[in-house]
Amino acid sequence: MKSNILNVVVIILMASGLCAAQSSAEVVEDFLPSSVNQSGKEYPMVNSEGRVRVQLSAPEATKVQLDISAVKYDLVKDENGVWTGESAPQDVGFHYYQLWVDGAAVPDPNSLYFYGAGRWGSGIEIPSDDQDIFALKDVPHGDLREVHYYSKSSDKVRRAFIYTPPGYQKDQSKSYPVLYLQHGMGENETGWGSQGHTGLIMDNLIAEGKALPFIIVMENSSVNFEKLRASRSEQNPEADSTRRRRGPGGGVDFSAEFKKVLLNDLIPYVETNYRVIANPEHRAMAGLSMGGMQTRLITLANPEVFSQVGMFSGGSISPEDIEKAPEFKNNVKLLFISYGSHELENRRMSFGGDPKVNTEALKAAGMNTHFYVSPGTAHEWHSWRRSLYQFAQLVFKN
């Protein structure tokens, strides 16, 4: 009798397994509210496949779409005028998205808003199995400070965000290393502290004794874009193409204007106003995507300023680069290069040579290099949170 029941159970389980396999296009109905919804909002939701389901009341609309990862998905209207629909499965991590209502591109009124893709707009989190790295726990917490300082290079008061680690407040005798951490193109100084969860990642690492406490400074490195735009309207049609030609590796020189702000204004502001260990051994620069490229350009050109370098989904440094910048090889004590695994599969952003080959070549040449691949993620924030999580455990320990 017992074995008969077991057989039936096994058959049912097998049948349901087959059924699931046969209907892979069907949507698994285990949706839960997104972790970055506005308080009390049920939608948007995410299921175990990573599909995003949105809902919007638009009784008089004729077409409503969800626009995520460059694909638009039609929603379906019910008898109450409420539109619902879902996307194909998304990579784990954080994605910007928007809705289209009869041709108008608008934020989803149910999500929290984040700055990315050059705008404040909706974001969604596809849960990963290592979300614990940025979970809000009852551990000592650092502060995330919004600060204003006068930048002579920009001739204006600029805003930055500064993370100070737990204990910074209380123990006034201690000084700290500093990491200058940059966002990507179309993002700004809010990204790392918001969708990047920099503070929580650091609080958790420090509580577990896995990272040394250090200060993190986050500024807006799109300075030159503002200037480029201004220069165009100043009847200087050559400015844009000149800059582009000047850029190393045939790319745009993203770093010129930001470099002035960083080296001449921001670092002096931080080192005057915070308890920092003001020497190259305790000064790091890292960034994601465009911020990684800026890190590459600025640290290659200024190895007397930074000894610790991180580039997340933002290119790599080749043996040829090092030949042209021998001081970089001598002075830099940590070079950390990372990518999301899906980026490598798609050969995305691997300009300037294969990042793994480059990084291993520098290791063979005697540099302290690390190459990290974030499993199952693309060119998005979970790759970069994990990169920070890895980088933070290595930096200032050499």
Next chain:
Amino acid sequence: MKSNILNVVVIILMASGLCAAQSSAEVVEDFLPSSVNQSGKEYPMVNSEGRVRVQLSAPEATKVQLDISAVKYDLVKDENGVWTGESAPQDVGFHYYQLWVDGAAVPDPNSLYFYGAGRWGSGIEIPSDDQDIFALKDVPHGDLREVHYYSKSSDKVRRAFIYTPPGYQKDQSKSYPVLYLQHGMGENETGWGSQGHTGLIMDNLIAEGKALPFIIVMENSSVNFEKLRASRSEQNPEADSTRRRRGPGGGVDFSAEFKKVLLNDLIPYVETNYRVIANPEHRAMAGLSMGGMQTRLITLANPEVFSQVGMFSGGSISPEDIEKAPEFKNNVKLLFISYGSHELENRRMSFGGDPKVNTEALKAAGMNTHFYVSPGTAHEWHSWRRSLYQFAQLVFKN
């Protein structure tokens, strides 16, 4: 000849004056981009009358509306599918708004977003002639810190924002008074630091020597609403009406849960982690609207904790209240009551007696009271920024 020209000029001026008077319904075409637009966005715009003009591309829509100050205005579609339209003149100051696209209520994709009306959504600034009080200037700036702390009363890690004045960082020998500053209903702990411009108001006042430097702590005082919601789902249908009956003056008791967080968790956290003068003489509480009512309830019940009290558009304290709380009269060194002039005209929020009459009666009875009316403003943030601007010049000076 000269007098002839003068006559013509006078006649033209008179005619244009008459013309303007006759066509008062016509829109004055001097619109400029709102100061709280997303970077680089031309719309929404505001004109000298205080009208708000929005624009949205929605080629397939049949109806698009601007929804501001509880009125919906139809927009007009051009041949490219771009909808444009404007509101009636608005009071100076800050207003939440949204768009309707074929029945869907959505944020304007061009504005910055603010938390109010129980959601993250669009905001607009109608310029006032005293915007200089929160202008970003090249003066020493304080920091606005996002902090996390464990609250035993809520049994969770909570978030607060803390403004530390210029100089707090550098001069480690100095301790500061503290103001606990509350938002209104449907708002949260981000309001004062964002649309309230608390940091810039204080930086400017301190730079001009008009206010003493002090710390400002901003927390979310809607704690009981969360609990109320939870209690409903816990099959306790009486909880809501019981709380309502218990509230003084027939109103809801907004303060019960937040009071626990404030007195048992937040004040101890601040006094342990910041350099504060931890006594009632150097402890203030103020708030706007619901936050003013909470300030009233909490300070009347705990005059041994706070000596400085501010209520902005949130009721007043009557001689009858004082009779029941004699310690309040003895201990409180500053009682500041304020309203926007349009609120008083509409008799809005004047429950518990006329605020001016009440406040003057307490002054006559020997208390240090101040009654401030913000000219030409309503129940919105410019009334409250001005109230903070006035309150900050009085507090901790008695």
